[in-house]
Amino acid sequence: MIRWAGREYSDGEIFSILSEPVREWFKRKFGTFTPPQRYAVIEIHKGENVLISSPTGSGKTLSAFLSAINELILLGKEGKLEDKIYVLYVSPLRALNNDIKRNLEGPLAEIKEVAEELGYEIPEIRIGIRTSDTSSYEKSKMVRKPPHILITTPESLAIALNAPKFRERLKTIRYLIVDEVHALAENKRGSHLALSIERLQEMAEGRFVRIGLSATIHPLEEVAKFVFGFENGKPRPGLIVDVSFAKQTEIKVESVVEDLIYTPAGALSEALYNRLAELIREHRTTLIFTNTRSGAERVAFNLKRRFPEFEGLIEAHHSSLSREVRLDVEEKLKRGELRAVISSTSLELGLDIGTIDLVVLIGSPKSVNRALQRIGRAGHRLHEVSKGVILALDRDDLVEVTVLAHNARNRRLDRVRIPENPLDVLVQHLLGMALNKVWEVEEAYNLVRRAYPFRNLPLEDFMSVLRYLAGEYAGLEEKKVYAKIWLEDGRFGRRGKMTRAIYYMNVGTIPDEAKIRVHTMDKQMIGTVEEEFAERLMPGDIFVLAGRTYEFVKSRGNKIYVIPREGAKPTIPAWFSEMLPLSFDLALDIQRFRREVKGLLKRRDAVRRLVRKYGVDEKAARAIIAYFREQERYSVIPDDETVLVEFVPGDKRNRYFFHTLIGRRANDALSRAFAYLVSKRKNCNVGIAINDNGFALLLPPEVELSEEEVRGLFEVDDLRETLKLALDNTELLKRRFRHVANRGLLILRRYVGRSKRLGRQQVMAVSLLRVLKENHPDFPLLKEVYREIMEDKMDVESAELFLSWVREGRIKVEFRTHSVPSPFAFNLEAIGSSDVILMEDRRELIKQLHRKIMTMIEEAQEVPAKRS
Numbered sequence: 001m002i003r004w005a006g007r008e009y010s011d012g013e014i015f016s017i018l019s020e021p022v023r024e025w026f027k028r029k030f031g032t033f034t035p036p037q038r039y040a041v042i043e044i045h046k047g048e049n050v051l052i053s054s055p056t057g058s059g060k061t062l063s064a065f066l067s068a069i070n071e072l073i074l075l076g077k078e079g080k081l082e083d084k085i086y087v088l089y090v091s092p093l094r095a096l097n098n099d100i101k102r103n104l105e106g107p108l109a110e111i112k113e114v115a116e117e118l119g120y121e122i123p124e125i126r127i128g129i130r131t132s133d134t135s136s137y138e139k140s141k142m143v144r145k146p147p148h149i150l151i152t153t154p155e156s157l158a159i160a161l162n163a164p165k166f167r168e169r170l171k172t173i174r175y176l177i178v179d180e181v182h183a184l185a186e187n188k189r190g191s192h193l194a195l196s197i198e199r200l201q202e203m204a205e206g207r208f209v210r211i212g213l214s215a216t217i218h219p220l221e222e223v224a225k226f227v228f229g230f231e232n233g234k235p236r237p238g239l240i241v242d243v244s245f246a247k248q249t250e251i252k253v254e255s256v257v258e259d260l261i262y263t264p265a266g267a268l269s270e271a272l273y274n275r276l277a278e279l280i281r282e283h284r285t286t287l288i289f290t291n292t293r294s295g296a297e298r299v300a301f302n303l304k305r306r307f308p309e310f311e312g313l314i315e316a317h318h319s320s321l322s323r324e325v326r327l328d329v330e331e332k333l334k335r336g337e338l339r340a341v342i343s344s345t346s347l348e349l350g351l352d353i354g355t356i357d358l359v360v361l362i363g364s365p366k367s368v369n370r371a372l373q374r375i376g377r378a379g380h381r382l383h384e385v386s387k388g389v390i391l392a393l394d395r396d397d398l399v400e401v402t403v404l405a406h407n408a409r410n411r412r413l414d415r416v417r418i419p420e421n422p423l424d425v426l427v428q429h430l431l432g433m434a435l436n437k438v439w440e441v442e443e444a445y446n447l448v449r450r451a452y453p454f455r456n457l458p459l460e461d462f463m464s465v466l467r468y469l470a471g472e473y474a475g476l477e478e479k480k481v482y483a484k485i486w487l488e489d490g491r492f493g494r495r496g497k498m499t500r501a502i503y504y505m506n507v508g509t510i511p512d513e514a515k516i517r518v519h520t521m522d523k524q525m526i527g528t529v530e531e532e533f534a535e536r537l538m539p540g541d542i543f544v545l546a547g548r549t550y551e552f553v554k555s556r557g558n559k560i561y562v563i564p565r566e567g568a569k570p571t572i573p574a575w576f577s578e579m580l581p582l583s584f585d586l587a588l589d590i591q592r593f594r595r596e597v598k599g600l601l602k603r604r605d606a607v608r609r610l611v612r613k614y615g616v617d618e619k620a621a622r623a624i625i626a627y628f629r630e631q632e633r634y635s636v637i638p639d640d641e642t643v644l645v646e647f648v649p650g651d652k653r654n655r656y657f658f659h660t661l662i663g664r665r666a667n668d669a670l671s672r673a674f675a676y677l678v679s680k681r682k683n684c685n686v687g688i689a690i691n692d693n694g695f696a697l698l699l700p701p702e703v704e705l706s707e708e709e710v711r712g713l714f715e716v717d718d719l720r721e722t723l724k725l726a727l728d729n730t731e732l733l734k735r736r737f738r739h740v741a742n743r744g745l746l747i748l749r750r751y752v753g754r755s756k757r758l759g760r761q762q763v764m765a766v767s768l769l770r771v772l773k774e775n776h777p778d779f780p781l782l783k784e785v786y787r788e789i790m791e792d793k794m795d796v797e798s799a800e801l802f803l804s805w806v807r808e809g810r811i812k813v814e815f816r817t818h819s820v821p822s823p824f825a826f827n828l829e830a831i832g833s834s835d836v837i838l839m840e841d842r843r844e845l846i847k848q849l850h851r852k853i854m855t856m857i858e859e860a861q862e863v864p865a866k867r868s
Helices: 011-017 020-029 035-045 060-077 094-117 136-144 154-160 166-172 181-185 188-203 220-228 265-282 293-306 323-334 368-375 395-409 423-436 441-448 459-469 499-506 531-535 584-600 606-614 618-634 664-682 707-713 719-727 731-743 758-775 780-793 796-808 823-832 839-867
Strands: 002-004 050-053 087-090 127-130 149-152 175-178 209-214 238-242 249-255 286-289 314-317 340-343 358-362 386-392 485-488 491-494 515-520 525-530 542-545 548-556 559-564 642-648 654-658 687-691 694-699 812-817
Touching (some): 035 209, 087 154, 094 127, 094 149, 175 188, 188 441, 209 220, 265 293, 265 839, 368 395, 395 823, 423 459, 423 485, 423 491, 423 731, 459 780, 525 531, 584 618, 584 664, 606 618, 664 707, 664 780, 664 796, 687 823, 758 780, 823 839
Parallel strands (some): 087 175, 127 149, 249 386
Antiparallel strands (some): 642 654, 654 694
């Protein structure tokens, strides 16, 4: 049974289980234990599985290691410390591994010194790192003389489990520590690791203690099941230590200007950079988060240019920079040589970056958990307050961060979504298992279902993966897809000499990053776009590259072909692919907030009430009230009881705005299904504009939908089936299929020491996709690509839930026709508007729309006044 840790142990109780050198060292170094240590150390010592959720700087890493170090020191004292691995530490970041090694070597050397003072001779406790950076020489040294503590990544662990000599060394582990669980649970790296851990347990000499370490995450019961795994269909027992409340957080929300509509773009930038400079000057070190890599570069560049005093004291840090540059920035930050670092997401995880006084978020981080994680980087020690400031740059953003900050202060967290049954990951592990021995099918199936993501895996899916690996799907050999295992009489094992090499060279879940080359139809190269941007393209879409507009025609391999369209208006903004999606839980809270504000509009103390309850500054509260008043006067305020659909006819196209505030991932699913249904029924192309607050369907000017037809869309019978049809032949399906085919070893990235070009892989993916759809619609990797798109990239489950609320009448649909989009639709109009290329153009368009609306509201108010 999974229990919540109910007992906080005293310093005396914890010291009583520690050996004399460890006890003496701890007293000198720290004096007293931190909350996670008080709850966890003795439980780990007793052999309990433990999940620790606590803030940065609370001593959670030492909570995990202390019992293990104590055991190693005791064994050393008694002369029983053998040459074997006792502790396995897994983290998602290679950079974090070096930090951990450093942070362990110091204390171990100090404990050794204390022991010598006390008259003990303790052998050296060795620490080793095994990742893709580790040389073959180092690896072979580890086989001969293994480290007592091994530090690795999920990918390297999977390879180690199949290294014939080294895997024997892994059988002796007693403690498994999984760090940064929140960064793994939500994706396929986590599913990959969960299977590795169960395979490790299967071959281990005894049961090892599992310790999970995580920053802010919810629900902890699910995460604990993920770390502890299942046994006989039930979660393994263990304890949850939740001390995430132990650190105080102070979060302020600010609007950088009084008027978020009419302030010119230049003045808004000026105000933003002046405020950032003020905050940097007021604090010793400031960490600034933008939501995109390009944003991080832009902010760093502008701060240096505008404020020469910061030259050499401000740096950018994001995943597109080289490892050397990132390490250099981290080291400077640690040494206190920088005043500010601007990051996209790369500094969210627990890298040791020294003391940060303030965290600034530019725009919404889109999830409460992410906000707390980022702000938790400030005030590194437990007793220090984590200070955060969120700067809002437009009115939708302001509403969002007001609710987000309120939820963060009250620890109302978003739920983590753990992928279910990713079959491409299963392919890798079944092949890995077959390399080690001959398995009974039932025995292997039971092992796989001990891993949390696969606990409900149907036998039929498991068998389809085995049949694929055994080459039982006809027609794949012609495509050079060969059998890798044999399967007969309820048993399976490896086949062919090259299988082990194939496994080693292609294991892992992170897809190769592709830059997609853009060519004109006459083969002239123009530039490149990100793969995630290419995924959104539909034939006929127009986008901007190198300052010119192009129409997307087709793709082949890693190239897309376009026609120059001078003067045409783009349909997809270039910044789209980098945006973080709003979480569904937070979206629902924003819907409720809308209803609450709607109830305040008639009150004279509305601004004061918002300031008091939500802790925003007066400027921000006034902007929110004004925004809602305009929406109410002009149209309807959509909230948790009302979904507004507004029809805005136009000369060039008719726009239908669906105010479905359910987050971009769920809106992605809904909008694609609705667009597909409309295009089939009306026999026309349908454009889509989408954000977190809703989506717009863009139709030709001669095509209109009646109110009945719009309401009928919400009655869609089977959303998943409709979405599957809508995905047919899209770039998204073709590119995601390559990723799944790579992971599922259908298309090998590397073979016999040679890498296959990404373009070649993509051509093969499209060809295989066609064959499988025609001949094997039940093929496991085909099933997986649809699951990945609908459940991991999109959020079909939340979209289905939302539709069920509309069907049950919990949410009613309001249909309105407007000559100009309502204020809540401005941002959607800007995304779907053919005139908008740059952020400045968006602001200009919103300003024009706002003027029109205000004129119409004023005119509407004058008419009754004249009558009276």
